[in-house]
């Protein structure tokens with residue numbers, strides 16, 4: 001199935017015919033924020049820089065084009081640290097081994113014959129918003145597969161098995177204490193986290209076979225976790241008595257902060273894991289004399305989203321609950337009455353159901369952070385209201 005990809009210019013000039021076509025294409029993906037006749041998207045004045053690592057970041061969400069609550073597969077972002085492996089699904093097997101009573105190997109058909117479960121989950125890369133060329137490392141999909149927990153129960157985790165290691169088929173060279181090693185991409189998770197009933201061994205995305213870019217034939221889907229935990233091109237699941245301490249658990253994907261005082265600084269290093277509360281303005285839409293701001297919020301159960309224009313007061317947005325799922329983003333709209341001509345800044349913040357507020361950029365959580373991971377600070381974008 002083809003989906004329209006519109007250039008910014010096409011968006012600006014989108015007329016009746018284009019919109020009718022869009023509506024048709026979007027019908028399959030229930031839209032939360034479709035453009036209406038007469039709508040015109042005002043492009044942000046600030047734009048991400050050109051992606052210098054296309055071999056790692058394959059695609060990104062374009063916020064101005066955010067039209068459907070479910071991100072079509074063609075538009076989904078993709079990340080690969082060790083290149084894009086080619087896997088023959090007929091030769092492929094998933095092996096469960098390590099500290100278990102009965103190791104097991106399963107074909108894709110074996111996995112598909114097991115109970116099927118679906119979850120709608122907005123997956124965000126923990127590096128998203130942390131680099132000048134990376135603001136579209138996010139997407140929302142309906143993932144389908146078989147739940148992980150019953151499989152772990154079946155193989156029988158031994159008493160000393162405390163950590164579940166997910167190993168991908170992709171591999172690369174890593175120098176560890178002066179030794180050149182070849183290592184597969186891998187992440188581990190505590191057994192209690194891995195046993196959560198929402199975790200899936202996923203082979204389907206938005207009703208289609210899982211695309212190669214997103215981990216075919218099988219990936220882990222761990223709702224509520226940053227992208228990095230959702231291991232693609234899964235090959236082995238091993239139960240270990242210790243935590244995995246590879247590049248993706250202990251060297252890279254570590255958030256470094258400086259706290260304490262200038263005289264006595266305290267440096268902390270913590271592992272990137274669960275997703276954090278965040279929101280973003282997606283686009284400003286003009287229709288005749290009326291303007292609206294649209295956006296999304298995710299990373300925790302959302303109770304409200306607020307918008308700040310220039311240095312004004314925080315104002316409530318209207319949440320669109322017509323499409324919702326526990327681990328999925330929430331779309332919101334704000335009617336911007338009579339904006340003055342010229343340039344404006346637009347900042348948003350999300351509040352979760354336990355009253356946590358998305359941190360400002362000068363909040364110590366963000367300001368003391370040295371590394372670019374977990375950049376969930378409030379996002380400000382600039383727009384021009386033309387005469």
Ligand SMILES: Nc1nc2c(c(=O)[nH]1)N[C@H]1C(S)=C(S)[C@@H](COP(=O)(O)O)O[C@H]1N2
Nearest residue numbers: 077078079080081125168185214227231232
């Ligand atoms: N095997 C494997 N799994 C992986 C990665 C990888 O490089 N190799 N990248 C991770 C990262 S950093 C992210 S953000 C997500 C991205 O998922 P997507 O490519 O389906 O959008 O996959 C994760 N799973």
Ligand SMILES: [Mo]
Nearest residue numbers: 125126227228
């Ligand atoms: Mo990521």
